[in-house]
Amino acid sequence: MSLLAKAYAADGGAASSVTGGIEQIAIVGIFLLFFYFFIFRPQSKRAKEQKNLMSSLGKGDEVLTSGGLVGKIAKISADSDYIVLALNDQTSITIKKDYITAVLPKGTIQSL
The missing domain is CATH 2.30.30 (SH3 type barrels.)
Known part of the structure; x- marks a missing residue:
C-alpha cells in the first residue's frame, strides 16, 4: 500500500508544478505588457514628437x-x-x- 500512496503523491506534485509554471509565465507576460504600455510606448511617442518638431522648424x-x-x-x-x-x-x-x-x-x- 505504501507503494501506491507514493505513486499518487508523485502524480499530484507533477500536476501542481505544471500549473505553477503556467502561472509564472502569465505573470512574466503581464509584466512585459505593463512595461510596454507604461514605459516603452510613451517614451517612443515623445521621441517621435520631438523629431517631428525638429524637422518642422x-x-x-x-x-x-x-x-x-x-x-x-x-x-x-x-x-x-x-x-x-x-x-x-x-x-x-x-x-x-x-x-x-x-x-x-x-x-x-x-x-x-
Missing part, C-alpha cells in the same frame, strides 16, 4: 528653449544641428536644435 518661428529662453529663429544651419536664435534686436545666441522644447504661436514674443 523654420526661419522666423518663435520658440521656447529648455532653459526658458523665448526667441525667434534667425538662421538654421543646413549641415549642422545648430540654430541662431534672436532673443531681441541686439542679442542672438547659437544653440543646438535639441534644446528647443516648443514652437510658440506667432506674436507671442510681442505679447510678452
